[in-house]
Amino acid sequence: MSPLRFCEWLSQTAFSTWLREAPYPFPVLLMIHVVTIALFGSMVVMGNLRVLGWAMRSVPVSEVIVQFRPWKWTAFVLLFVTGILIAASDPMEYYGNIMFWISNAVLVLAGINALIFYRGAYRTVASWDQADATPDGATRWAQISLILWILLIFAGRAIAFF
Amino acid sequence: MILDVLQGIPEALPKNPIARWESVFPVVESLHICGFTLLVGAVLILDFRMLGIFLRRQPVSQLAKDLSRWILAGLAIQLITGPYLFSGDPREYLQVTAFRMKMVFFALALIYHFTVIHKAAAPAADDAPLGWRRPAALLSLGLWLCVVVSGLWIGNL
Numbered sequence A: 001m002s003p004l005r006f007c008e009w010l011s012q013t014a015f016s017t018w019l020r021e022a023p024y025p026f027p028v029l030l031m032i033h034v035v036t037i038a039l040f041g042s043m044v045v046m047g048n049l050r051v052l053g054w055a056m057r058s059v060p061v062s063e064v065i066v067q068f069r070p071w072k073w074t075a076f077v078l079l080f081v082t083g084i085l086i087a088a089s090d091p092m093e094y095y096g097n098i099m100f101w102i103s104n105a106v107l108v109l110a111g112i113n114a115l116i117f118y119r120g121a122y123r124t125v126a127s128w129d130q131a132d133a134t135p136d137g138a139t140r141w142a143q144i145s146l147i148l149w150i151l152l153i154f155a156g157r158a159i160a161f162f
Numbered sequence B: 001m002i003l004d005v006l007q008g009i010p011e012a013l014p015k016n017p018i019a020r021w022e023s024v025f026p027v028v029e030s031l032h033i034c035g036f037t038l039l040v041g042a043v044l045i046l047d048f049r050m051l052g053i054f055l056r057r058q059p060v061s062q063l064a065k066d067l068s069r070w071i072l073a074g075l076a077i078q079l080i081t082g083p084y085l086f087s088g089d090p091r092e093y094l095q096v097t098a099f100r101m102k103m104v105f106f107a108l109a110l111i112y113h114f115t116v117i118h119k120a121a122a123p124a125a126d127d128a129p130l131g132w133r134r135p136a137a138l139l140s141l142g143l144w145l146c147v148v149v150s151g152l153w154i155g156n157l
Helices: A003-012 A014-021 A025-051 A061-089 A091-095 A098-119 A121-128 A136-159 B002-007 B024-050 B060-087 B090-095 B097-120 B133-156
Strands: none
Touching: A003 A014, A003 A091, A014 A025, A014 A061, A025 A061, A025 A136, A025 B024, A025 B060, A025 B133, A061 A091, A061 A121, A098 A121, A098 A136, A121 A136, A136 B024, B002 B090, B024 B060, B024 B097, B024 B133, B060 B090, B060 B097, B090 B097, B097 B133
């Protein structure tokens, strides 16, 4: 089944119709999605700002990262599930929406960026944990991460505009 | 008086870009979401600390001091982008219940933050158990949640 056919099939299911047409599901999903962005975004942004040495310098980098981690994951799972349900409410609309695909691409890039950071620069965190200045290798990924998340906000908001 | 001035914005600013071009609104709104992430994000981290959820080894006052500049930066972005979004269609916004509620919650949340939370994060309280600061932080979270939800609802009505 092609992706387009899948979207056509999905949009005709009773579940998708219910998500789309019942008065409550969509606003509730959107509400949870955006409130969770606040939770997730705060941890991601403040975590990045800590790696850059711009915020919470009195807290060791690894402590910020380790303590935020369960909350980031919880928020991410919530974002992922509500995001999929929002997309399932009107698959044909999102399938044809360029901003939807750009948002998803930026999200994947942010994920890859995080993976590179944790597999690379973060492994030596013990040596720069308390320092004001973070090694260039680590700050680069934090900068890219911040830029990607800002891009994601713009692209995500633009989904509704296109 | 204030309402008259606000409602007169479209006449006072006939060339206001946000009222003229459709594409300005989502861009400014995206900046508004960035500012919101910074402001509410930093507040949320402080509230979570006061609830004893994380960063427990960190003195509350130290964390509050570290976060305050980000709270102020986020607030500055919101105080610029928010009124500008409003200036695009003041009469419409003033009629929307969710908008009025958001303004009330926003005022309450700010007053609460700079009085109660400010006091809760004072260095003198660092060595004492969290005690009353837990419910105080919970109320702060609740107030900011109301700001976010009513803000979202503006676009939904």
